[in-house]
Amino acid sequence: MSALLALALVSTYLSYVLFAIVLAYVLTPVQRRLEEHVRSMTAAILLIVASILVVFIPLAYVLAIAIQQGVTLLTPLQEGEISPDGIQGRLESIGYVVDFELLYETYQEPITDGVQSLALGTLSAVSGLPDVLIGFTVTAFVLFALLRDGDRLLAWLRSVVPIRDGVQRDLLEQLDNLMWASVVGNVAVAAIQAGLIGIGLVVAGIPGVVFLIVATFVLALLPLVGAFGVWVPVSTYLFVIGRPVAGGAFLVYGSVVSASDMYLRPALIGRSGTINVAIIVVGIFGGVVLFGAIGLFIGPVVLGGAKIVLDLSARERGQSTTG
Template structure:
């Protein structure tokens, strides 16, 4: 009787603990959701910068090293990024007053293109679609105004990003060890998941972003030399389009080459077209060089992950979306192997931290060990 009563009390206590844990998790999610994209942005930055943090800790204390990295990120990445995006938006909006003030002369374009004998009249085509063009431009202007209106929230969000970045840089190993400790999953499976997620993060964050940045800068320099206006806007657009599947840099250099031909500069237009082709084909060499030959990414996961991530997480979803879907696939694979009794994939266990070292890291974290 006593044993049965003891077991009943234990079961009751466990149910209460589970209820409190679930409630705490739900409340934590409610706190995180409003700034989830900024938390994820901080996580992505911490992943990219953590190797530099480790090198810097050879000369400085972890707290000081993390502070230096956050300040450097603010000065080198975030402030220039906000400045470039602001200029890009301003250049994009410059098209609206140009059309309204009559600076866009359709007749001149018709004369340059020599379309008087063509069955399609650009002037009548423009006039018949004037309402649609005005509506599209109005939507662009409204989006820009919404962006300006959200600047206070953007400032708060970037503050959250910096604090998340600082915490993960300083206590990253403790956070990983604590996560492995509290998740009720076998150590070998956790090691496999961590290794697989690391491959996904490297391919999505470092590889894709680096390829897009290199191609955007190269094309931006070429457009600047060719004398194409709104170069910063076009460079930012190239970066975004290069991240998107099935689009790439040709979504920018083809219209730019057509613009140069339309304004009477066919040689420059042809040069931009050839240069743009070289940049587009460079993707074949840049991506394997930066990411390596990996089967971590399936094309369907990439496409759905990028577009779905944009809707779910905002701009940071370009990088996080494929990782989320790829991580879900890895999790289901591990679940299926554990359910069927198959061993974990050996390729994901090389170089992982052993169980004993993880337990020691957790013990250090629970003891509140000093950073110094």
Template sequence: MTTHTAPGRDLTDRRVLILLVVTVGVLSLLLVLPYLSYVLAAVVLAYVLAPLQRRLEPRFGRTVAAAVGLVVATVAILFPVGVLVSVAIDQAITLAAAIGTGDLDVESLESQLAAHGLEIDLQTLYGTFQEPIGVGARGLAADALGIVGGFPGFLIGVTVLLFVLYSLLRDGDRLVAWSTSVLPLRDDLQDELVTRIDRLMWASIVASVLVAAVQSLLTTIGLAIVGIPGLAFFGILTFVLALLPLIGAFVVWAPIAIYLVVVGQPLAGAFLFAYGAVVVSLADNFLRPITVGRSVDLSAAVVVVGIFGGVAFFGVMGLFFGPMILGAFKTTFELYARERDEPHPQVPVGLVGIRPGAMESSQTPAGDTREENRS
């Protein structure tokens, strides 16, 4: 006995399923939001370590390869970055506190500027900004103490990061396959979308971060040579600024070089300026075309808006995901516009819902039908 479902019933079932999907999706997002930064960090690390996973998996299997990737991420990436950020925060607090309490010798610096023919009232400027900087220093110290006080939450976040990273390394390809299977798009559109998203991730995560890291390292080496303190702070500052187009490491090493000349160290200042102009800048000009060669071209406006908007919404991980999300929107909209403008064969209204091949069977000649009946 064949059971026929009324069209209205099918429509009701579909609406209920859509409502359930939206409800469960919103609840799932609310569960993830407290640890969203850690989940995004796991996605970044999984993408970076995916080549290692693919290389080890045929020899050792999924589980062992994912475990090796987890150890590499912890020892070679997470631990060094954690130590560096901790030192940089300490140096930033010390520097801001010195400015806020008036420990800087502004009079000496002003007299040295005057000796070079530059009449600048630094004491007035310093008095104007001293109190806001002091407030900022105290706020930064309070935030740092808050991080220490919230250590249990931080520990839970790191645990979430490690578990998500392990799962993505071991079953990431299955997750991608499942995502493409439930996505209601043609195979060619899915392939193109996945390829372009991969290029966006390469541009936002690997290429930009690699160039910024090299510039940060080279700038830190130059600052160490001329004896500038607070290397961890300036290194991280250079890394963040190097991610921004049209800004880069120049904003760090150039003012410091000028400062060295003003305070009576012209050789150190000239060396740092030449070092930054030749070594740091040429490294950027050399590496960026190589690393971004396989990626998409993101405009400066998209990158800047993506970085600042991403940081405001996602925190630190917004440095990477902000530009990628805007680039993904641009890519998806381009695919939609192309599909909208391409001509598609029109299906007659009366034939909507008829299976392919049903027309052929319905158009069987009468003579053939009689032959089948006789047989």
């Protein structure tokens, strides 16, 4: 009964607890280095404070600029400076025929649903700001505990889980590989591609660079979308405003950046081996629905972890049967 109540309590802020676990996974190597010079509690406090000052505050500042630029980019649409008819006319003048009316009629329902969901999500985020602050407080305390006592917690889990030591080692090793691929590797690839697209945006003189870089980073985390979701509209925009050379150059450049995905992922995620694409796709989108933004990283780990557990269970059953 007490275990069920504990699970119910944790589930109220599950996404923030999972966020703390992801951060602890990333920061634990630094924690171990710091512990060589100071006490574990001091190292954990210093690391959390440094992360807030060096990473999270600058990140919040960048996101604020991105939102401001995003609103600025919408101004020409609101004032009618850029209209579907104008874009269609420009495209037809260079030999591309696109019927925006037909496109809108075809995709009217998903477009409307998407806009409504975005509006409701924004309202929910604003109205739930106190809850978010409480959630991040939970994240900070859980992160502190994991950094300071992570080894002892892991040892306790290994002692209470009724699984052989060899199987536990295999499970932890494969989960570590999954975490590396989903958290470290995926974020690194997205950051590199966003940076490369950002350089191209600056060279091309595109407005709202910070907003587009952030959009590229988010889209690059998603399978089947990637940086393609930014450089194609930007290339189209350059063609529409009468800069075909720049548009063509950016089209080629964006294609090269997207193609780099095939080389970057094996280089950065090589230690994890091959991860089934279906696990990544279902894990990411299902994770976002269940856990919010942190589901981008946790979803594939949860789904891949379930597969690992089933594989190890099948292996154990096979060994016990032959034995």
